[in-house]
Amino acid sequence: MNAPRCRNMRFWLFNLCLLLLPTTAIAADLAEEMKQVSSRIVYETWQNDNWELFTIRADGSDMVNLTKTPDQNELCPHASPDGTKICFVCDEGTGADKIRNVYVMNLDGTDRKLVAKNARQPCWKFDSTAIAYLKGEVEQFTFTDYATQGIFIYDLASGEHRQHPNHDLMHLYNVCWSPDGKWFVSTVHAGMGYKHGILAIEADGQDVYDLEIPGCRPDISPDGKRIAWGPSDWALRIGDLDFSGETPKVLNARDVVTSEKPMKIYHVDWSPCGKYIAFSRGPDRKILGTIPEVVGAKAKGWDIGVADVSQTNRWMPITSDGNCNKEPDWIPPAKESP
Numbered sequence: 560m561n562a563p564r565c566r567n568m569r570f571w572l573f574n575l576c577l578l579l580l581p582t583t584a585i586a587a588d589l590a591e592e593m594k595q596v597s598s599r600i601v602y603e604t605w606q607n608d609n610w611e612l613f614t615i616r617a618d619g620s621d622m623v624n625l626t627k628t629p630d631q632n633e634l635c636p637h638a639s640p641d642g643t644k645i646c647f648v649c650d651e652g653t654g655a656d657k658i659r660n661v662y663v664m665n666l667d668g669t670d671r672k673l674v675a676k677n678a679r680q681p682c683w684k685f686d687s688t689a690i691a692y693l694k695g696e697v698e699q700f701t702f703t704d705y706a707t708q709g710i711f712i713y714d715l716a717s718g719e720h721r722q723h724p725n726h727d728l729m730h731l732y733n734v735c736w737s738p739d740g741k742w743f744v745s746t747v748h749a750g751m752g753y754k755h756g757i758l759a760i761e762a763d764g765q766d767v768y769d770l771e772i773p774g775c776r777p778d779i780s781p782d783g784k785r786i787a788w789g790p791s792d793w794a795l796r797i798g799d800l801d802f803s804g805e806t807p808k809v810l811n812a813r814d815v816v817t818s819e820k821p822m823k824i825y826h827v828d829w830s831p832c833g834k835y836i837a838f839s840r841g842p843d844r845k846i847l848g849t850i851p852e853v854v855g856a857k858a859k860g861w862d863i864g865v866a867d868v869s870q871t872n873r874w875m876p877i878t879s880d881g882n883c884n885k886e887p888d889w890i891p892p893a894k895e896s897p
Contacts, residue, residue: 589875593618593865598830599890600837601625601636601645602863603854605883610855612636612647612668614890617835617865619877625668633662635680635854635886640781641687642666642893648679650700650855657700659855661692663715666890674713675720679854680704685738689714693731702853704732705748710760725765727751733776736762738783742802746775757788759807772798772809780829781891787827787836787868792852793818795827795838797868816866816874825852830865830889837865837887840876851883858883 596617604613610632612625625645626633632650639645646663661678664671674681677695684691693707707730710723723743730750734743743760747753751767757777759768774790779800786800786809798812818824818840826839841851841861851858860881866874878884 589865589867589873590618592867593875593877596830596832596835598832598892600863600865600877600887601638601890602837602839602878602887603634603636603883603885604878605857610634610650610883612645615863615877617830617837617877619875619879622878625664627668632855637682637888638666638890639683639687640685640891642891644687645890646674646681646683646690646692648681648854655699659695659700661690661713663690666893675711678711679707680732680734682735684712684736684740686740688716691734691736691743693734696729702849702855704853705730705746705750707731710734710743723760724763725760725767728760728767731758735777735779737779737802738781742807744770744777744779744786744800746777748775759802768806770807770809772796772812776825776827778828780833781831782833785829785833787815787829789825789827790814792823792825792843793820795824795836795866797836813871815868815871816864817872823852826886828888831891834868835865836868837863837889839885839887840864841881852885854886858885861885863887 599614601614609629612633613622615622634648636645636647648659649662650659652658659679660676661674661681678692681690681692690713694709696706696708712721730748731745734745741762747758748755757770757772774788777786777788787797790796794814795816796812796814798809801808821843823843824840828837839861841858846857849856862876862878863884864874864876
């Protein structure tokens with residue numbers, strides 16, 4: 560009777576040792592460096608049988624619950640470039656009535672507004688005036704991240720929605736918007752003639768280009784010159800993003816964080832200064848048949864880490880409770896009004 564418990568205990572102790580290794584043996588000084596970083600990070604976490612959005616300092620201190628909604632499940636947060644708002648998705652309802660919707664709120668959690676129903680994976684225009692989001696491909700709720708059809712734009716000032724001019728866009732996920740407003744970069748899966756890949760999509764046109772890099776979940780740096788993504792379940796990679804030629808390209812790619820099995824590594828996001836990334840990391844362990852990296856999927860043992868992009872594997876964990884901590888997003892310093 561005790562053998563399965565012992566094996567389970569050894570499994571978690573092994574994972575804990577893997578989690579602590581970079582701090583104790585590789586990047587002991589990074590913790591002190593992170594104390595000087597003023598930017599906070601927002602992320603999703605499973606607390607008291609409910610998904611909430613928390614913020615935390617880059618050194619792992621001062622956790623704050625922004626949502627405090629025991630009857631709703633907030634996920635996939637993204638802070639506006641001006642540092643004043645957060646867009647996110649919320650899973651509402653139960654059973655056949657369950658639905659995933661996009662919302663926006665102030666940075667402190669106040670003034671919460673519905674953006675779109677049956678929508679997912681929002682991102683910001685870099686002047687913070689609009690939110691792009693993906694519509695659900697079907698009416699029924701699904702955890703499948705690529706069950707999407709079309710990019711839509713919501714204007715915060717007017718409240719109006721418009722569809723991207725290319726109406727053939729489908730099966731996208733983890734879309735992000737370039738700082739100059741000219742491009743979307745997104746993962747595609749089993750759609751538009753692609754098996755799986757990362758695409759550059761004209762923001763106001765029809766053209767779609769395969770960036771020809773392996774993996775998924777890209778994020779564009781704040782200066783628009785670099786891209787970060789996961790080439791596999793076990794690495795995070797960065798490269799130079801070049802839009803100057805006839806077709807967009809990614810050059811000079813290199814890994815910045817790697818992880819040994821069974822610890823997956825996902826959800827990379829650039830810091831406002833471009834010197835660091837945040838990410839999530841945890842065991843490859845399906846729950847109810849759903850892989851842990853998917854938005855809204857339970858991910859016991861997953862935590863948030865930060866890394867220095869100038870080196871490889873100089874990183875540290877900033878959460879340690881393993882409460883399904885995922886989808887980190889750096890919050891830029893609030894910009895003063897002119």
